Amino acid sequence: MRNRVFNPIGTVALVTGASSGLGAGFARELAERGADLVLTARRQDRLEGLAVELAEKYGTVSTVIPLDLAAPGAVAELVADLHTRGITVGTLVNNAGFATYGTLADSDPVRLSEEVSLNVTALTALTRALLPDLLQASRAHPAGAALVNLASTAAFQPVPKMAVYAATKAYVLSFTEALWYETRQSGLKVTAICPGPVDTEFFEVAGRSADSYRDLLTVADVMRTTFTALDRASTPPHAVSGLRNSVFAQVAGRLPHRTVVTVVGRMNRSGPTA
Template sequence: MKRTIFNPIGTTALVTGASSGLGRGFARELAERGADLVLTARRQDRLEELAVELAEKYGTVSTVIPLDLARPGAVTELVADLHSRDITVGTLVNNAGFGSWGDVRDSDADRAHEQVALNVQALTDLTHALLPDLLRTLRERPGSAALVNMASTAAFQPVPHMAVYGATKAFVLRFTEALWAETRAGGLKVTALCPGPVATEFAGIAGNVHRFRRVLTVDDVMRTAFDALDLADPPPYVVSGRRNAVLARIVGVLPHRFSLGLVGRLSALGHRRPGR
């Protein structure tokens, strides 16, 4: 495939969920490539620590905006804050999100609502609000604008025991694919990133303890993401990890009831109940 190196130098990238894990990975990679950053997440101390690191290592100017994007009105506040600072976002990485493990009947309804608010509503609202900025950047600096939405290998099938999380990531995947088709002719780099299990804080927050033989590192996922962005025409989604990519394809052709049972068993293997 033809390569056109993604070059965000001289632009500003917004990374949500930037305080840890894949969000920090994106921030570091974008800073190394010359972008300034807007870093947002709930934990201000971690964001400020990251901003100092990026400034010292790459000379990056980072704007820190601590915010809980699951809170009603948070996206509107964030966009208004960006406009008040005269910041035009050239790259948007919708990384913020979380999951929770457990059967629907035993789950907390407020927690489920928060998952949908963050994983789906905030991502959709922020994309809608900042897409004009991305397209403006694309016109002014071809090859320097991108949209990356964090999906998951959970997006390819229902996920028993993580039903809400799997459903939110299916939305992210299909939404991003449609947006890819709508913007492809204009040259905006759009892709959904679909990692499997990654060595981050995600599992602890979800109540899911990895027992998988193969767990990706943040660096693994960053290589997948930026290899895609360095293509002249990135695919609508990319799966990180060769084994994960094979499994995602296989699930699509298996009988639906069989795949549901298989995924449910795999999901159960990743969980350790308290006291065990």
């Protein structure tokens, strides 16, 4: 087992989108490392099932808060609820997110607006609201407090037919890296995680099959990337999951935009980029 630097024992970690896929993976890994949890998403039954599993396996105390984070006022409601319960969050995993697939002209404007509300607005508001808690936790528990924001390899270049999704993830990456710098002397671990396509409910929600991908990542792959980054004494501002994805992200940053968007547009004719 690699050397564990990130040690959230005795802290509370809040995971958004904990009802499936990567969010449930983050909750399991954080519970295994000794954190108590706040689990939020819309599907209450899933969250409660996970809370029971974590209590049985690790003795974790989980607080389940079912919420539609894309709804106006939802973040304020969540923060007020935490305050009422006396919960101070030491690790925040902004994981809830979804993609829409199709040309902009053919996309449902309401759904696009929800996508921006969840992937960008809620993530920003929750980070701002809980940042004082996170900074306080990083002082009380050195190497035990973190902010993990879910970006994507879609953050590194425009993605035709996923124009809004890729733009939201470019925002998450830029926002998180700026915050990484702003908080660099605090001891808070701040990082944006950039997975390529992962085998979760993501594609079903986006309304596309994942069959065109031969090498989908697993939730375990993304957990390895994330916790390796958190276990580094100096956590990087972002971490890409998957070697091929890492190379592609670096190449995309060096090529002219016209070339990159044309190549990705051709690749994405038959299937989505995650």
